[in-house]
Amino acid sequence: MIEYIRGEVAELTPARMILECGGIGYELNISLNTYSAFNGKKNGLIYVYEVIREDAHLLFGFSEKTERELFLMLITVSGVGPNTARMILSSFPPSELIQVIANKNETALTSVKGIGLKTAQRILVDLKNKVKTASIGGDSTSVTGTYAGGTVAEEAIAALTMLGFQKAPSQKAVVAILKDAPGLLVEQVIKAALRML
Known part of the structure; x- marks a missing residue:
């Protein structure tokens, strides 16, 4: 069982991250809360839960215990x-x-x-x-910036499809949300879309 991984954030999207540790890149499925906690950071520590199935070994990562x-x-x-x-x-x-x-x-x-x-x-x-x-140890999900690899809309749609939503309804929801509130950060858009879809 892996308790945690400390390393460099190689890639970060609202649904997954790759944390490099000792030359190995670990792919972790993450929530929006963990994304918010790691957004803008170059390295950090992530708590891990490992799911071993017949067809896959998956790691789920969490910014806090x-x-x-x-x-x-x-x-x-x-x-x-x-x-x-x-x-x-x-x-x-x-x-x-x-x-x-x-x-x-x-x-x-x-x-x-x-x-x-x-x-x-x-x-x-x-x-x-x-x-x-x-x-309750306090809410550590402060919102800090947007994903640098793409626009807010593109990243929100990509995250929603990774979470299992169809692309067309995801696009429709994201466009509607950003039309009403164009200044939202990507994690705020996704949270709003999760309530709509």
């Missing part, structure tokens, strides 16, 4: 896999997700793509005693 703990709790819920857990963590900062679960907010959870009412209820029932509002 709280986010990884929430991810691990979410994937214990029936019907919530690693990609769905990442989608939930992209929709809410860890502190906000803890509040959503503590307050039994079904509406907030069902606003996430792929989360129906039954899954939301299962998450709330299974995790209500596992998360404690006292464990």
Whole structure:
């Protein structure tokens, strides 16, 4: 089991990053919160969860232990896999997700793509005693800049398709969001699109 990787950020997009350590580039699936934490940084430490399947070995990366703990709790819920857990963590900062679960907010959870009412209820029932509002260590998801490799719209659409959305609806949502608020950062556009799609 890999606990964490410390290295140089070789590539960073809102859905994945490549962290180079000892001459090896590790591809990590990340949430928008982790993207925000690493945006603009040249190196850093990322906490890791490894998923080993018959057809793939996947690494999921988290900027803080709280986010990884929430991810691990979410994937214990029936019907919530690693990609769905990442989608939930992209929709809410860890502190906000803890509040959503503590307050039994079904509406907030069902606003996430792929989360129906039954899954939301299962998450709330299974995790209500596992998360404690006292464990909130502050919201470390400050927004800092946009991805330098492309326009906000292009990067948002690419991230949404990597998260499993169809390209056409993603483009439509991103264009609509940027038409109303052209100054948004890429992570803000993606979060808004996640609520629309």
